[in-house]
Amino acid sequence: MLVATLLPVTRGIESPAIWVAAAFAVVTAVAFLASRRGSLDRQLAAVVAGASSIAVVLLSGYALNQGIPVSIEVPGVRSSFSLVFAAFVTGGLAVSVAVADYFGIGLAGLKERTQRTTILSALGFGGLLAPQVGALVIALPVMAAVGELSRIQSVVVSQLGMALGTGVLVWWYLSVTGRDLSYIDLRRPTGRDLLLIAGGIFVIFGTLGAISLLFQATGVESSDHGTTQQAAENPEILLVLVPASILVIGPFEELLYRNIVQKSLYESFSRVGAILIGGVIFAIIHTQAYWTAGPGKVVASLAVIFGLALVLGTLYERTENLLVPALVHGVYNAVLFANLYFSYSV
Structure with missing residues (x-):
């Protein structure tokens, strides 16, 4: 999610939605890392990460709707994929991880x-x-x-x-x-x-x-x-x-x-x-x-x-x-x- 939002920013995409999505992606990553290191309560970190990830989903979905897919070529394959769509999908997955973390659901x-x-x-x-x-x-x-x-x-x-x-x-x-x-x-x-x-x-x-x-x-x-x-x-x-x-x-x-x-x-x-x-x-x-x-x-x-x-x-x-x-x-x-x-x- 970080890569999918930060790459468009480094490429100079002038879209407030993508810039703000990138900021929320950073917040999500920091919250998860802080929880793993024990410097932030696990449930509080999950709430912050989940809310930030939802913001990424909404903002990346909005950017897609406004015609800003930010496509990149796949090396060795004559195809491309949208970074913004990748942010949309991974944002949804991050929400799921945050919910699982909040309720203490393990790998099993x-x-x-x-x-x-x-x-x-x-x-x-x-x-x-x-x-x-x-x-x-x-x-x-x-x-x-x-x-x-x-x-x-x-x-x-x-x-x-x-x-x-x-x-x-x-x-x-x-x-x-x-x-x-x-x-x-x-x-x-x-x-x-x-x-x-x-x-x-x-x-x-x-x-x-x-x-x-x-x-x-x-x-x-x-x-x-x-x-x-x-x-x-x-x-x-x-x-x-x-x-x-x-x-x-x-x-x-x-x-x-x-x-x-x-x-x-x-x-x-x-x-x-x-x-x-x-x-x-x-x-x-x-x-x-x-x-x-x-x-x-x-x-x-x-x-x-x-x-x-x-x-x-x-x-x-x-x-x-x-x-x-x-x-x-x-x-x-x-x-x-x-x-x-x-x-x-x-």
Whole structure:
């Protein structure tokens, strides 16, 4: 992290964000070193290092968004990589180390948590592939019967494929881990659940509005979801995606990323830690969907997804009822798609 922030400074990059990020990187390193030498309380040093590392993540992410990647060539390879992106990633890792240091988690604990996070991240990425396989399984016999699919028919098939593929993936994970369908937290909503659904919808749109205002104030730009570009050419697909959001997208994404990924993380992390790690996984798997612009704009879009994931994760943790985040997620997507449809129709 030090190298990734200080090298741009030595190269004369005139960006206040990078300069300040470099200063926070130095603070992080000094805090860790002081803790190791016994000249600073371990937990206090972890708090300082963690806060400074978060600052590096935010500042390097902002620099990326403003088009300051500071790329360098890799010796012996015809390729280059961004120092600022390296600072962004290593800053996130430094935050994790600081948290582990604060709670006194040793190497064995780090290894166990890393293994579980890796496995569940792989499962999360499986959530990208499984719907495509499911859609193919459905599309082949349908195309054999009716011929080439129209655009709307393709969207319907893709949504059915998402339900089939995600459902099979979840069933497979439950089977190999020795669990059954009782692991799925689905029950009739109580009055409290209904209030949290209503409040969750309000909070998730409030979170989106707050992030949007922050982006406008700081000049941060985000990328569009791939569906937005498709809808610009074929607005009628949104008429399928509005109900599909409530019936398929919300329920099945929440089934996988909250009921399976987040709940499994409870076994190694605190509830708060599981929500945060689950939110990171959920955001990262959306990279492909938002890869419609440069890396800096994609990072901003994923930050929005992460914020929304924290709301959904908290709702699931508070209620332990899959129906609550599923409905909030579904209504959120449905409203966005409906708004897009009216915008393009006008």
